[in-house]
Amino acid sequence: MDFPAPLIPGRLVQRYKRFFADVVLDDGTPVTAHCPNPGAMLGLNAPGLPVWLSKSDDPKRKLAHTLELIEVDGGLVGINTLHPNRLVAEALAEDAIPELSGYARVRREVKYGAASRVDFLLEEDGRAPCYLEVKNVHLRRAGTLAEFPDCVAARSLKHLKELEAEVAKGNRAVMLFVIQRTDCDSFVACADLDPKYAAGLLDAARAGVEVLCYDCDISRKAIKIVRRRPWVDAPARAAAE
Template sequence: MLFHNPLRQAVLIKRYKRFLADVKLENGDIITVHCPNTGAMTGCAEPSMRVWLSDSANPKRKYRYTWELVEDFAGHLICVNTHRANQIAGEALDHNLLAPLQGVQNLRAEQKYGYDNRRIDWFGIDSQQRHTFIEVKSVTLATHNQGYFPDTVSKRALEHLRSLQDMVTDGHRALVLYTVLHSGIEQVSAADHIDPKYADACRAAREVGVEFYALGCKLTPTGISPLRELPVLM
């Protein structure tokens, strides 16, 4: 995934109201930008961190710029735009970068499924002709090289797990794909210390056949590339 236009560099002043951030541009101007992340963004939104912004080039948009990347104080690059996770996961699936998912065909994004008619991030048919439901999660929370999901209590993530379990019970294939958008993360775990209900639900889901994988990526200010599978520890 390449950014369509060169990203603009700035320094973070503060993030607030979840979807907004004030930044200082290299020319000294202070502007408000869109922050496309509903999580706590722990370790990703400290004042004075260097950030990169994409330009919508739409002067009529209320917030012309979108916050894409941040460099933490350890020098790691992090993508805070959670919408990028699905796009990068799709590239990895298309290029068969994850061995357990090689052979999944007819991939379609944002398909309705389940008894409550919710949307799955990716749907396909595997080599055994099973319907395959792929829920993508963005991972940015890190302690040293250990990544965690979620970074705040997430009722929505819990509901997604239950829907995936329903799919497995119905004879389909279902999995969670953690897309790691932090250059320092080498493995991923459910965040017991933040959302123990989600962590317990992950272990229960794995017992009934829901699969868990993680995708490591290369992050640069010009683009983000899916690289390789990372371990998932439960």
């Protein structure tokens, strides 16, 4: 996924009300940018961090700038939670996720479960449909371990239950975590910040939901899904798949 125009560098002043970020651009201009991330963004909201913004020419937008990347300890982090679905769509089209190859049709935002929409529905004649949910991972607190979620994620837990229900129907269900960081080599469910979600992910895996974790190559020009990473607290059954 290429950024449509060169990103604009600056320094973070503050992130507030979840969806706003005050930034001073490198040329000294202060701007308020849209922050497309509803999470806590732990470790990514310290004043002074280097950031990169995109800018829209759409006159209807209230905020022209969007916060895209943050640099922490020399590594880039993608915080835009709209990007993982775009990245996955691109990866599916390029057959870059081997575990999800071999499907002729890919549909997005298909209704399922209890008033929900699955991120992707993969279909192929003669095969059970594959229900694919995607989550953005941007939290790292220790070493090279990526974590999700970074706050209580009740809606994400609901999605796990709905994936379990599809498995019970005889369909395939996959939970895909996209690690938008360049400094992580493994993944764990964050049990201290949301114990219910961490337990729910284990339960889902034991029920037959496949858990995949992929990281990204990130630059100021593009982001691309590149390699699978291990889920370190996977139950034995899930780890063997």
